[in-house]
Amino acid sequence: MTLLVDLHKTLGTFTINAQFQCSNEITALFGKSGAGKTSIVQMLAGLIKPENGRIVIDDVTLYDSRHQIDLPPNRRRVGYVFQDARLFPHMSVEKNLDYGQRRRRGTGGSPKFDQVVDVLDISHLLERKTRALSGGERQRVAIGRALLSAPQMLLMDEPLASLDSQRKAEIIPFVAEIQREFLLPVIYVSHSIDEVLQLADTVVLVAKGGVAAVGPVENILNRPDLVRVTNTGDAGTVIPARLTKTDQDFDMAIFSFSGGAFQVPAPSGDVEIGQSLRLRVRARDVSIALKKPQDVSVMNIFKGTVASVVNGDGPQVDVSINVGETLIWSRITRKSLSELSISPGKSVYAMVKAVAIDKPGPRH
């Protein structure tokens, strides 16, 4: 299934120009608050009308300004999970789930009630009133309700933003499982780099109403220029890695990647040996030495070759270092750069403190 998006709309002084396409995977619309992410998904759902453009899922045109096609939201087969769940307060959980199911559009391959309830683990909540649910439970019911309306595509608009970190960790596995189980394209709106790292296959980087870049998570988030332009947090390196060993005495874990092995604090949650996940190392946490350092507390030291030097604003520069097949970014001062006379091709050691790496969550 392929979704084609080409949307234009002016909202006050703000212009949205969004063009991208995605398929049966989790696509993150990633950008800081106010970048226009929610407006884009609202246009996909038909809740706000674009000025012109096109939205096509496979051979179904949802919107086409040139042919004056504009399906109303109820005929779009687009599931929408809102940040605030929006469960109907006058209905029980079961009635809420039923609401979409009784109005399902089209047939074939639509998820079964029991299966959805089972995957989302909400069977014990069916009789409850919606106000008696916790934030995490509300979101799971909202996801189930959207799925049961038999959508061709699922939009999730910051579904975890109003939850605390424990509840977030509780929902994330469900999102990934839904995509696998029901084979839907999922568009996941987020301003949290952690959520993107744990969930997304593709990133659509949204900034100032436009699409700044589209591509696999590793490619997009490894470009400090993009991160700077879009103001989406610290520049850094996303490294696909595999858990190879845990050290219970010190509560540490060893992850292998194409350039060697990382020692990091053991991840929270149940990560099994052999499981893959993404580690993210912030560029400012990577320092550079010319000789192999001795007797230091830094646990992760990798020999590599400087690939490029990118001048940023002010006194900082971003240096990319080739370690094996992985490019690791380091942010140092221009002064250090000049004192160590670092330039492309030079052999250096990249050093990363183990505690500087966020406790990685499992990649589902």
Place this chain on the structure above:
Amino acid sequence: MFELSYTESEAVFLSLKVALFAVGLSLPLGIFVAWVLARMEFPGKTVLDAIIHVPLVMPPVVVGYLLLLLLGRKGILGSWIYDTFGVTIGFSWQGAAVAAAVMSFPLMVRAIRLSIEAIDPHLEQAARTLGAGRLDVFFSVTLPLAGSGIVVGAILAFARALGEFGATITFVSAIPGETNTLPISLYTIVQTPGEETGAIRLVALSLVIAFGAMFAAEVISRRVRKRITGS
């Protein structure tokens, strides 16, 4: 014991009939108008709002006279109704119901409109994304969530209709057995010397009915709210 005389029970029965018909006939329109005012933006909305509220601020006699001009047998609409259906609304209990409906309409619309405005429009949006059309959303989300407001609006209108006097007496006069509702009977009786006891009895009856209606309103709206939100 308090036993009702024939004229008293007739007045009570007639008042209840007139008020019930007034509310029953105007409720669907009241809900629709309240929804339009709460959820739609269109040119002329202020004018519509003003027209609906006019009976609240105008002397009831004026409203009654306007109804006479409009719906009386020689009225603009009334003559057409008489020619087509052979009936006349003026000087009948149906006319009393129309007068009561017009006078109580603003109260009804206000209460229902407030309860619709209190519904998060995002819930209606969510219903749309789940496959519900506009009408479906109205019946499955808006109407049930506005339930307590609709009950309150209906009961307020009912109480107002029971007490309607000025527009009614102007439009349909005081015809025994046809239009002499409680307030009109009371008005007639205080005009008659030596009927003070009868007047007091009608006053007491009015009080009992009014209190009963307000009490019922509170109980029912609480029950509806509880059913909706579970609190």
